[in-house]
Amino acid sequence: MLKPHQLAAELEARLGDPTDPDQLFSYENCAGLDARDEFPAAICDQLDGLGLSTYYVPPQYGGALQNYEDLFQLLRTVARRDMTVAVAHGAAYVDAVPTWIAAAPPLALRLGVELVRGHRAERRFRGGGVGDALDMASSPPDPIGPPVAAASPAGYVLTGTTPAAPRTRGGLTGLLARTGDDLMEMSMFLVETERAQLAPPARLHGIRGTDHGSLTLHDTEVAATDLIGTEGSGVELAMKSRQLTWIVDAAVSLGGIDQVLRLALDRVIEDTVYDLRLVDLPQVRRRLTEAYADLLAAEAVALVATRSVQVSTDELAVVGPAATVFLRDRADDLIRLAAELTTDEGRVGKALRDHQTAGAVSGGVRVLRSLAGQLPLLVRTYGQPAPLAPAAALTTDLPELRADQLQLLSRNGSSLMNGLPVAVAELESLANAGVVSHQLAGSAEVVLSVANDLHCQLADAIDPTVALELGKRYSLCFAASACLQVWLRNYADHPKDDLWTGGVWLEACLVRLLGLMRVPPAGLAETVQIAYGRLMPAMVQQLRSGRLLSLFPYPLSEESRP
Template structure:
């Protein structure tokens, strides 16, 4: 299957060259060196600019190339697969622009888009030293005397723990414009530091972090900085709502970082297992090593499936993104952390050491990825967002409501996506989840296919089990559907279970809607035929939900065989074919990109 977001990501990967070639700029060894020196990867970022990566952070209506949010996902995943610091440091510009894409004026969008495509770093100023994730407690403010100033705001206060706070020239800033306005007292200003009096702001020192050591994690303090009134994004007092809606989009995109980390970690562990010999036997031949690798492979494919559905849902199921983004942002970072922890056991001491195996990349990868769970709302913030929606989710599941048409489009990789309509973003999925509402139909579809292919019977049984567990989880959610404050720990456990059920429903939807597009592909068709990847994914999810296993070791052996076949052919282990470095015929999207870039 020709899937344009994957083909475009391959084109970027080819442009960046072999990461093991010392003659290239973006190499594994170079990234380890930069990490040791806590140095920003400026030379690598210039290569992204040469290819035109920033163009894909800007929507087409503002002059950029962003028309499909899965393209952003796959491009950032490609960078993260090589190095997390580079991905986090560069993709922050995309995150910094989303408030404008959601609520800004056409003039703001065009100006910001031109800056981004010219390589100007952009940042998102939300958090403060004393308040962390509590955006309602924001203290950065406009002085009261600014009300007498017709054409400017006077901004004071400090934002801290901000990615690209020092490097960035433009900042989407959440600030308090009405001291006594409560949630409606916050606004977003698009602050251009190049236009500020240098005496009215200062950069805070770079913060030394355990992971992503080379990233610009710092802060910025304002002291009566004069910001034009035209910098207001959207309506005055709508800042919190704008930010929360923008975060729904960015949380779905942050999964690209976890995808890249999973790709990298799985490949490192597999290479080690294939090469390592002890007492005349290779590590890959030991049953426990095979079990760990196959389990990690199933998790990596589950993450890929969930993230693809979530990225497509940005456009196809926009009104339900409050659920989709919270599930994705909770599930992928926490689950990828566990994958890396499992794989660490295979590498043993070499997972902790530098300069012993693979340039010490595994220890760097694990350190870097631990921070992903903190970005754009931490784990508890996202689980709490789900808990706040329990009432509508329970009601929608009971009635079978939700955007099932949008869910079908999100799960069908052959279906065209509608343009993003930011006006559809909502803080609550009022009618429930279309992904969950479509679960029963997916189960029925698999049962129908069993009559045509009896090999699908175990998958159909697993799907039926997931439907039963999902129904039980919604019954558990009933108890907490009125909880708004002082959320009990048990409610968070139920939210975790809901996220696992949602992931299973998304994977079932993806398989039932897309398998016919992919099953005949010579590279990845074996993963789709007889539901191989789906069977192992459902098994992993059901076990985490406290259910008995539904897949035997022979099924996992089949998945391990596919993993090893991808390695031997130089392909990425993936749900869709990822070709090697040889030049392939370009799709129209890739050809157009290459033409524009070279011209």
């Protein structure tokens, strides 16, 4: 088992069976917290005790964040149980990223020690809540706009209110403040959380109980050494940080898929209607197999994207948005499907609310616009020679992250997409050698044709109203390329795995992705029936054996089925 999946399996086992109400991190307990809009403090403390916070901190600052795939798989495990907990706990990582990128080592070490220790402060809400919260009537009115940082002999004096966002309960928090006359002259600071007042959290539709609110500072003095990076670099730093924080979004989406797809399968495979098993109904069987293919494709995309953090750092401006758009769309569709197929309205309804709200809070539309805005640049780089997708070779060691390589735009486009022609040719060679079917190779050729046509469209002037749809189509081509590369770089390591042998999962994923693009695969209906027919037994076997539905399954804490 690969190390990231081994870490996830160990965390899963130590958290216990989530269907057992006596377990702290159980579905029942999370439902109760959601109903009360209560922060999952005890569960977050449990995760800290199990060492999750150490994976938010790079090793040079006392943590274990050597591989961003480790972080992704651990947060995916948390999100599979409850997306709210993943967002609430992962907020500490999101908040810390600017410090890892640009802070002076002493400041970063200070935050690292705080996170590894795992201490969570009790919240003091302005205008009510716990403890000695200040009465709003006695507080000066909040300034409009971001906080202002005025120079002082000791450093800066911060005054103002931040925008609402999920907040960490750690002892230190990062925030943007204006350090010049221009609104864009922003700087990032690391301040002690207890020196700011948190407005009572907003009552959100989903991810209820997370500390989603604004911070207010009144003449708060901070030292010059609390400045993260250089003065005036705050906006750029925030944008670069986003290229590392989308990992939390990806984990939330895939974890949500993990949870609801299993619920739907449990019902459909076990239940009957008029003495017929639901799974034997052709339309239901087809839709479930498509959903499993969606899950496997989403997993392949997430693996390549998270490994690209360290392998192709200068391409994250494209990789992050493309992966996020694909994962969010697939998760939304699969959660809705589960709502149609399962009777567990509580868990599925909560998953739907949580995922939709998490996407809105983290700026789902902005992510798509970011990808669409780069499409003209991607046209100019498409077709350039590219390495053999090192991010997809899952057994190779990853280099250390070089944060100085983060770019606001990917000047070289996407090496994953640029390598698509070579990957398709490689698959054709394997088909000629009898390793995979010619139908699979033909479907890969169709994917390449779609990608070529898409880039021809992008070469023309793009109407803004069309750009977003083209961005979504690009994310589907990106996903197909990720699936191809993951299978090509790793199939030799799985000679006895029915899911990998002959490209079973790859063919189903390509057929599914072409269907989402409304393009028929090679062989038309025959290819679709064969691809899904070969995939179904692997899905049922993973489900009945109590293992994670995955390219790399491991035992789950729920009771295994006979």
